[in-house]
Amino acid sequence: MPSIMFSRLSAVLLSLASMVSAHYGHGGQYGSGAWGGYGPYGGGGSSSNNAFANGQFGSAFASGRNTILVAHGVLAALAFVIFFPMGSILIRLAxxxxxxxxxxxxxxFAYLVYTAAFGIGIYIVQNVPINLLDHYHPIIGIVVFVLLFFQPILGLIHHFQFQKNHRRTFWSYGHLWLGRIVITLGIINGGLGLLFATETGFFAPSRDQIIAYGVVAGIMWLLWVAAIVVGGRRRARANKVVRSDASYSSYTASETSSKRRYV
Known part of the structure; x- marks a missing residue:
């Protein structure tokens, strides 16, 4: 089952990559030179010190700048709007x-997808003529990436401790709440990334694209929260049944012992 799931996800990613390349690469609607038409760094600007026009970007970056930006956004959105929430929903309801x-x-898998997006983001930061690390979007992206490093570690500790103690421990709550914080922060940062692109003029998204992201991200976040609530109620009911059975077994054992004592 996992192999089938990952093969399908890989097919989806390959399909998206092909669409991005065809649409934003050389010869596409937003191909070479498209970035130059936006904002204070675009080719349409009046400044004679235009960073793009004067070739301050490396040739490799300039030739595929739109593809790089779109790939960064698409991969990060897939990670936080689709894959991370779906993985969390699965463990709550399955x-x-x-x-x-x-x-x-x-x-x-979602972490690897975001790692790819993060790597592209680092490449962008190193190749633009302004300091992007003064802005909220890349700073939050770095914080999220660092926090995600600890999530699988906490998850493994939680699993083994749960098997040993049959209850949640400190590590369990650390894993749960770190995941909830990081997923929510990642979804928000995706919207902030669109806003950041608009403010800087770096391949500014259209209003429809911003709305589409907000709608899809909002729906997925609500579904994810609903799964957390439903999963929590199921767990509470299961624990109540276990406690009732344990109490009944204890009562039965006590009654049997008393009868034997007075027979």
Whole structure:
């Protein structure tokens, strides 16, 4: 099952990459030179010190600048709007044996997708003529990337501690709440990235694109929160049944012992 799932996800990513390349690469609607028409750094600007026009970008970056920016945004959005929430929803609602393994593999895959987006972001930061690290979007992206490093570690500790103690521990709550914070922050940062692109003029998204991201991200976030609530209620009911059974067993054992004592 995991192999089928990952093959399908890989096919989706390849399809998206092909669409991005065809649409934003050389010869596409937003191909070479398209970035130059936007904002204070675009080719349409009046400044004679135009960074793009004067070739301050490396040739490799300039030739595929739109593809690079779109790839960064698409991969990060896939990670935080689709893959991370879906992996979390799965572990909350699924009940098949080995669900935690599928959950872990799903989240690792999402982490790798975001790592690719993060790497592209670092490349962009190193190749633009302004200091992007003074802005909120890249700073939040770095914080999210660092926090995500600890998530699989906490997840493994949570799993083994839960198997040992049959209850949640400090590590469990650390894993749960770090994941909730990071996913929410990642979704918000995606919207901030669109705003950042608009403010700087770096391949400014259209109003429809911003609305589309907001709608899809909002729906996925609500579905994810709903899964957390439903999963929490299921767990509470299951724990209540277990406690009732334990109390009944204890009562039965006590009654049996008393009868034997007075027979």
């Amino acid at each position: 009940s098949f044996r080995g669900a935690w393994i599928v959950h872990g593999l799903f989240q690792v």
